[in-house]
Each structure stands twice: as structure tokens, then as C-alpha cells.
Amino acid sequence: MISEEKLKILVDSAKFDVSCSSSGSNRKNNGGIGNASYGGICHSFTEDGRCVSLLKILMTNVCEYNCLYCVNRRSNDVPRAIATPNEICELTMEFYKHNFIEGLFLSSAVYKNADYTMELLLETVIKLRKLYNFTGYIHLKGIPGADTNLIMRAGEYVDRMSFNLELPSEKSLKLLAPQKSKKAILSPISMISGEKQWNKSIKSRFLPAGQTTQMIIGASPEKDGHILKLTEALYKKYSLKRVYYSSYIPMNLKSNILPKESAGLLREHRLYQADWLIRFYGFKVNELISEEDNLSLDYDPKCAWALSHPELFPVEINTAPVEMLARVPGIGLRSAYKIISARRYGKIDLEGLKRMKIPLKRAINFITTNGFYKGLKSENDIKLSLLENKNQPTYTQLSMFSSPEILRSVLIGEI
Amino acid sequence: MIYIIENSLENLLTAVFESYKNKDKQVSIFTNTCQTSCLEEIKIIKTDGEKANRVEKALRKILNYSYNHIKLAFRSGETNKNTVIFNYICETVNANDNISENFANSSVYSFYEIFRKVQKEVHHLKGFIRFSKTEEGIYYAPFSPDNDVCDLILPHFIKRYSSMPFILHDYKYNKLCAYNGKESKIVYEKIPPLKVKDEVNFLFKTYYQTVNIKSRQNIKLMKNYMPKRYHINMPEKDELL
Numbered sequence: 296m297i298s299e300e301k302l303k304i305l306v307d308s309a310k311f312d313v314s315c316s317s318s319g320s321n322r323k324n325n326g327g328i329g330n331a332s333y334g335g336i337c338h339s340f341t342e343d344g345r346c347v348s349l350l351k352i353l354m355t356n357v358c359e360y361n362c363l364y365c366v367n368r369r370s371n372d373v374p375r376a377i378a379t380p381n382e383i384c385e386l387t388m389e390f391y392k393h394n395f396i397e398g399l400f401l402s403s404a405v406y407k408n409a410d411y412t413m414e415l416l417l418e419t420v421i422k423l424r425k426l427y428n429f430t431g432y433i434h435l436k437g438i439p440g441a442d443t444n445l446i447m448r449a450g451e452y453v454d455r456m457s458f459n460l461e462l463p464s465e466k467s468l469k470l471l472a473p474q475k476s477k478k479a480i481l482s483p484i485s486m487i488s489g490e491k492q493w494n495k496s497i498k499s500r501f502l503p504a505g506q507t508t509q510m511i512i513g514a515s516p517e518k519d520g521h522i523l524k525l526t527e528a529l530y531k532k533y534s535l536k537r538v539y540y541s542s543y544i545p546m547n548l549k550s551n552i553l554p555k556e557s558a559g560l561l562r563e564h565r566l567y568q569a570d571w572l573i574r575f576y577g578f579k580v581n582e583l584i585s586e587e588d589n590l591s592l593d594y595d596p597k598c599a600w601a602l603s604h605p606e607l608f609p610v611e612i613n614t615a616p617v618e619m620l621a622r623v624p625g626i627g628l629r630s631a632y633k634i635i636s637a638r639r640y641g642k643i644d645l646e647g648l649k650r651m652k653i654p655l656k657r658a659i660n661f662i663t664t665n666g667f668y669k670g671l672k673s674e675n676d677i678k679l680s681l682l683e684n685k686n687q688p689t690y691t692q693l694s695m696f697s698s699p700e701i702l703r704s705v706l707i708g709e710i
Numbered sequence: 711m712i713y714i715i716e717n718s719l720e721n722l723l724t725a726v727f728e729s730y731k732n733k734d735k736q737v738s739i740f741t742n743t744c745q746t747s748c749l750e751e752i753k754i755i756k757t758d759g760e761k762a763n764r765v766e767k768a769l770r771k772i773l774n775y776s777y778n779h780i781k782l783a784f785r786s787g788e789t790n791k792n793t794v795i796f797n798y799i800c801e802t803v804n805a806n807d808n809i810s811e812n813f814a815n816s817s818v819y820s821f822y823e824i825f826r827k828v829q830k831e832v833h834h835l836k837g838f839i840r841f842s843k844t845e846e847g848i849y850y851a852p853f854s855p856d857n858d859v860c861d862l863i864l865p866h867f868i869k870r871y872s873s874m875p876f877i878l879h880d881y882k883y884n885k886l887c888a889y890n891g892k893e894s895k896i897v898y899e900k901i902p903p904l905k906v907k908d909e910v911n912f913l914f915k916t917y918y919q920t921v922n923i924k925s926r927q928n929i930k931l932m933k934n935y936m937p938k939r940y941h942i943n944m945p946e947k948d949e950l951l
């Protein structure tokens with residue numbers, strides 16, 4: 296079994312990766328150990344409030360590259376370690392049998408060169424499947440620039456693969472991660488998406504949980520509007536399952552290209568909220584934000600949208616279509632469907648909404664029930680009452696997982 | 711009016727039958743007499759398979775698949791679960807319609823809440839249960855759930871572990887679900903949870919602590935998602951480990 300020391304080093308440098316979701320696959324167990332649960336399962340929660348679903352670990356943190364924002368960059372003086380494929384396999388198996396995890400999230404720094412590293416990763420996942428008979432979930436982070444054959448072969452064994460975009464523009468990538476290129480990152484993404492399309496028709500097991508990507512927010516100057524546009528394009532063009540954002544944390548105090556401070560969790564949180572609205576609530580990026588702007592920090596994106604569209608409100612609870620109900624601040628999809636269900640049995644009034652435990656604090660300013668409006672009278676009062684940071688001075692500590700909806704979206708990927 | 715029943719769904723269904731027959735109003739259900747005040751009239755309801763069956767049939771006709779919600783809700787550990795389920799059944803019979811989604815009705819909503827709690831715990835436990843490897847090589851998981859759900863999570867672990875022998879030990883409802891790699895067995899017995907020494911538990915605690923991002927500490931949130939009552943059986947939360 297792997298030593299405690301090694302485990303610490305390899306986990307410590309992997310932990311900033313946010314995409315620990317284990318959902319979207321329904322791999323069956325035929326005689327081995329493990330299956331994948333479609334909805335995803337959280338096994339624990341760390342003290343920062345994040346879900347532990349996968350064993351997140353690096354093959355090695357020894358790196359040839361020198362991406363300025365990364366702890367593992369070559370020029371950084373940190374303890375280094377290399378795991379063997381067997382060590383990773385054994386650890387995964389035992390953690391899985393103890394019910395600590397849903398599976399493995401394996402990535403790696405670039406050790407020697409891209410191909411060499413990718414080969415190590417491939418060897419590990421093949422061993423895990425063939426020798427250890429592991430049939431649980433595997434998410435593999437691909438190495439940009441590695442041989443396409445290696446990448447495509449890995450896709451036959453794992454549930455999900457991701458190539459990280461790293462930064463929201465080519466210019467920033469050149470500046471901060473000089474050894475990586477836009478082409479080396481986008482070409483496997485595009486190839487995988489093509490292969491998935493093709494495999495759909497022949498029902499193969501190629502990457503059943505698809506691919507995702509991740510961007511670092513706040514290390515470079517791109518605005519939220521730009522980032523969300525890019526996100527929208529990625530969903531459309533490559534049918535990505537998720538785009539993850541990770542707020543930049545200063546780890547290279549020597550660099551003067553990098554900002555001295557983190558972008559803050561609130562910004563990250565707002566991006567996730569907007570991303571959620573785009574994927575499930577039918578919002579277009581244009582409706583929420585223009586390309587040159589950042590999302591409002593004072594209001595969540597749905598609230599900000601509603602406040603700028605007074606002509607559409609209030610909506611009548613007893614007649615509005617579900618899409619419009621879900622656009623009311625404070626009413627989520629689940630609540631909207633509850634209302635639609637209950638409506639079949641008769642008219643709903645405020646008391647009825649309360650009995651259904653629909654939070655009215657914000658919604659009350661945007662709805663009528665049977666024609667009655669009980670919210671605040673003036674637009675200004677509404678704006679003031681909805682201001683989020685009124686009584687939250689500890690703003691920077693607000694976690695991106697503070698809203699249950701976002702937690703679900705971020706961690707479980709469940710709709 | 712107070713009905714006293716044993717803790718069985720059949721008995722509860724019999725109670726529904728009796729209340730209609732005797733036109734009893736405002737019924738509360740208890741499973742033993744000491745919970746009741748002496749001001750109200752008390753009836754002891756004996757289980758009657760015939761009567762229970764008739765109620766079940768009628769309900770299945772109205773509810774179809776969602777009859778299972780009643781079975782699931784009955785696993786609830788809430789003290790007032792019998793009354794809540796009783797009211798929901800009566801409301802359904804009176805409406806003679808599947809009103810399971812009429813959330814504006816308070817009987818329906820109360821029922822929905824206890825049903826959801828059971829459902830949620832089943833999901834939670836799939837994640838929060840912890841196995842330790844005993845010297846005999848059996849994976850053993852002691853736990854103490856709010857609701858009586860041990861056998862409901864058993865199929866999940868059988869599917870998952872396929873050929874691996876394990877034991878789920880619910881020491882609150884005194885149930886052991888054992889699986890030997892081929893077939894499973896449920897045993898009812900009052901045994902205190904075993905303490906197992908297992909190195910891997912220690913390694914996981916290290917993992918759990920390392921993967922945490924200290925600058926983003928948010929203990930309140932952690933406890934929200936992983937309620938404290940589950941911590942007792944989690945090695946990552948074991949301060950002595």
C-alpha cells in the first residue's frame with residue numbers, strides 16, 4: 296500500500312481541481328467490484344464544505360512545465376513524489392471497498408514528456424479494469440499534446456475524460472502557461488466529441504460520462520461575459536457535460552504578471568449560478584450579461600435579470616407557465632414543478648405556497664396569487680431588500696457551495 | 711380519539727378500516743399507551759389481515775405505483791409517523807383520487823415530508839456507510855440510521871460489491887444484513903457495534919484532511935451536508951484514530 300507521506304504529496308497537489316462529480320455514468324457490475332450510480336453519490340464532506348466523491352490524486356507532481364499559476368510548476372520548490380500504477384490501483388480498490396469513494400479521479404503533472412505521462416496513466420487504468428476488475432467510476436484527466444492513439448485508447452476504459460482549458464483566452468494561455476497551446480488542448484476535446492457522436496450510433500462504451508473542462512478565473516483579465524460566452528460555445532460545439540470554474544489562488548508570490556489576490560469565491564459562485572441558468576433554465580448568455588461585463592456581485596444572476604425586467608413581473612402563480620415560474624427569484628425548478636402539480640387540484644394562495652415550503656422572501660415581490668400582490672410597493676425598496684450582502688460582512692468566505700442548488704450542480708452534476 | 715396499534719403497516723391499515731366503520735373522527739395513533747394523555751378515549755386496534763387487505767386493495771387502485779410511498783414512509787423513525795400516514799390515507803380515500811402531488815394540502819405535505827426523509831436517508835447512507843475490514847476479511851459496517859432502512863440499502867451494496875462478503879449492522883433497529891458473496895440474509899438481533907482495527911481507515915483520514923482547502927474552511931456547511939449523527943461511524947471524523 297502507498298505510504299502516508301506519498302499520499303499526502305500527491306493529494307495535496309491535486310486538491311484544487313473542482314470537478315469531483317461522479318455522475319452521468321451507469322456502468323454495470325458484471326462480476327467485478329463496482330458500479331457507477333447515475334445520480335452520483337457524495338461519500339463525505341471536507342471541512343471546506345466540498346463533497347468527497349472520487350479519490351483525487353496525481354500520478355506524480357514532478358513536472359516539466361512551468362505554468363505560473365500552478366503549485367507543481369517546475370521552478371517551485373515543493374516535495375515531489377511519483378506513484379506506481381499498482382499503488383494507485385490498490386489504494387482505489389481498498390478505498391472503494393470501504394465505501395469511502397465512488398471511484399478514481401486520476402491526473403498527473405507532465406513527467407518527462409506528454410506521451411510518457413499519458414502512457415503511465417493508460418497503464419494504470421487498464422490495470423485497474425483488467426487486473427483488479429474494478430468496474431466503478433474513473434475520471435481521467437488527459438495530458439494535452441499526448442499522442443492521439445493513447446488518448447483514444449484511454450477513452451475505452453474510463454467513464455469521463457477532461458482536458459482543461461486552463462485560461463479563458465489564447466493570449467492568457469501564452470502568457471501564463473507558455474508550454475501549453477490552444478491547439479494541444481482543443482484538438483483532443485474536439486476529437487473526443489467527434490468520437491462520441493460516432494459511437495452514439497453504434498452504442499459503444501466510449502466515455503459513457505462524456506467530457507468536461509475547467510478554467511481558472513481571475514488569474515487573467517477576461518470578463519465574466521466573455522467566459523460565459525465561451526462556456527456556451529463549448530456546450531454547443533463539443534457537447535461538454537460540464538464546464539468548471541476554479542477561482543485563482545495566489546501560489547506564486549514571485550510573479551508580477553499574476554494578480555496578488557484571489558478572484559474570490561463569490562465571483563466563482565456567480566459564474567456557476569449563471570452556468571446553471573444557461574443549462575437548465577433556458578437562459579441565453581445575452582440575456583444575463585454582455586461580453587464586456589462582469590456579473591453583479593450584489594444580486595444573483597436570476598435576481599439581477601428579473602430586476603432589469605420589471606415589465607415581465609409580477610407573474611400570476613395560478614396561470615404562469617412553468618418556464619416563467621422558474622424565472623421568478625427564489626423559485627427554483629423543483630418549486631416550479633411543485634406549484635404546477637398542486638395547481639391541478641385547485642387555486643393556490645400564499646398560505647398554500649407556504650405549506651409547500653416555497654421560500655417567499657424574495658419571490659413575494661415578483662408574484663401575484665389570484666390577482667393579489669403582497670410584495671413591497673416601490674422598485675427601490677425591492678432592490679434594497681434583495682441586496683445580498685446587507686448582513687453578510689464575511690463575504691469572501693461565502694463558499695461556492697453555499698446554495699444547495701449549486702452544490703448539486705457542481706458536485707453531483709445531477710439536474 | 712386515540713388508537714393504539716402495534717408497529718406494523720398491517721395494523722395501521724386495520725386502524726383505517728376501523729375508523730371508517732365506527733365513523734371515528736380526529737384519530738391519533740400511538741404504539742403504546744404511555745404517550746397518551748388520559749383525557750381522550752382510547753381504543754386498542756388488533757391487526758386483522760382481512761380488513762388490512764381491503765384497505766390496501768382500495769389504496770392500490772387509487773394510487774397505483776405510489777402505494778409504495780406508503781410502505782417507504784412507514785419506515786420512518788418519526789414518532790408521529792403513524793398518525794401522519796393515517797391522515798394521508800384517509801385524505802386519499804375521501805378524495806377517491808391520487809392526491810399525492812397536491813402539496814397545498816397539509817396532510818399530503820406532512821406525508822410527503824416524512825416520505826422524503828426516508829428516501830433521503832437511503833440516498834445518504836449509500837455514501838456515508840463505512841466498512842472496515844475484519845481479520846476474517848469480511849467488510850463490516852455498523853450504523854445507526856434515523857429510519858428503519860437497513861434492508862433497503864442492501865441491494866445497492868450487493869450490486870456494487872458483487873462477490874465481496876460484507877455485513878451491514880443497524881444497531882438501532884437491531885438488524886444485520888449479511889452477504890456472503892452469493893446470497894444475503896437478514897438477522898434480527900441486539901448486538902453492540904464491533905470495533906475493528908483497520909489501517910486503511912487511517913489512510914483515509916489522512917486523505918480527508920489533506921484534500922481539504924484550509925483557506926476555505928466552512929464547518930457549518932460541512933455539517934449541513936453531513937449531519938453530525940453520522941460522524942460516529944466515520945473514520946475521517948474519529949479523533950482517536
Ligand code: SF4
Pocket residue numbers: 358359360361362365366367368369403404405472
Ligand atoms: S503542466 Fe502546468 S498545470 Fe500541469 S502540473 Fe505542470 S505546471 Fe501544473
